[in-house]
């Protein structure tokens with residue numbers, strides 16, 4: 001049973017704005033998928049629809065094989081955790097710890113204290129437990145909102161721009177956390193490098209789906225990048241330039257980790273090559289001196 005299936009989904013806002021058209025995608029259990037696309041592509045709308053926050057839509061959304069309807073939305077919402085793009089839409093309790101406890105309490109889950117400390121720890125905000133959320137900085141609020149989602153430990157994670165506004169250390173901590181989680185997730189993001197670290201697959205959205213594939217496929221697809229207004233990360237650009245200079249580059253890395261892995265293979269290969277040459281040379285010079 002797939003945790004999420006979406007068939008020919010379409011949605012327009014009351015003012016007539018068409019936000020999504022004929023979107024079909026599914027998530028396997030434990031699969032992580034990035035939703036990328038320009039501003040206004042419908043990424044947030046898509047996540048809100050799946051979380052049961054917007055109706056009516058055309059097409060079908062199935063969560064654990066159950067059809068999402070107005071009457072099933074309350075029940076199905078328990079299975080999905082949505083991290084809002086703007087943390088101010090998410091946090092509203094007087095203290096951080098109460099805010100993180102709100103979700104699990106609302107779902108009547110057990111071990112609230114344990115869940116709260118786990119959530120706070122996973123987002124690295126234990127020290128903020130007693131603070132007033134609305135007095136925190138944007139990045140700190142974002143981390144508190146992440147703590148709240150983690151405390152609920154939902155089956156499907158829907159993360160809307162999870163890395164935006166985070167400082168570098170918090171960003172890499174979050175990447176590590178999400179990468180290590182054995183959970184199905186959809187991540188709407190402009191952060192292609194983070195996505196490359198975390199996800200198995202990417203979906204390029206611009207009202208409709210433009211492409212589906214790996215992040216490496218995506219950075220090699222100039223036409224899609226152009227149509228989706230996406231820029232490839234500097235590390236991919238570097239390899240692309242090396243490729244055009246004649247160096248053999250079979251696939252473009254998207255993240256620094258991928259680049260290091262790719263480069264160390266080349267260095268390894270070339271290193272051995274150089275080593276072999278030197279060896280051969282030594283051998284010859286020994287022979288000629290005899």
Ligand SMILES: Nc1ncnc2c1ncn2[C@@H]1O[C@H](COP(=O)(O)OP(=O)(O)OP(=O)(O)O)[C@@H](O)[C@H]1O
Pocket residue numbers: 013014015017018019037038039040041042043044045046085
């Ligand atoms: N409440 C609303 N009423 C009318 N139109 C809306 C509303 N919210 C979003 N839209 C429109 O729906 C479209 C999709 O917006 P959405 O916020 O889903 O895009 P996005 O891909 O998340 O963009 P971003 O990268 O800026 O977060 C846009 O054209 C937007 O203007």
Ligand SMILES: [Mg+2]
Pocket residue numbers: 043044045085160188
């Ligand atoms: Mg958005």
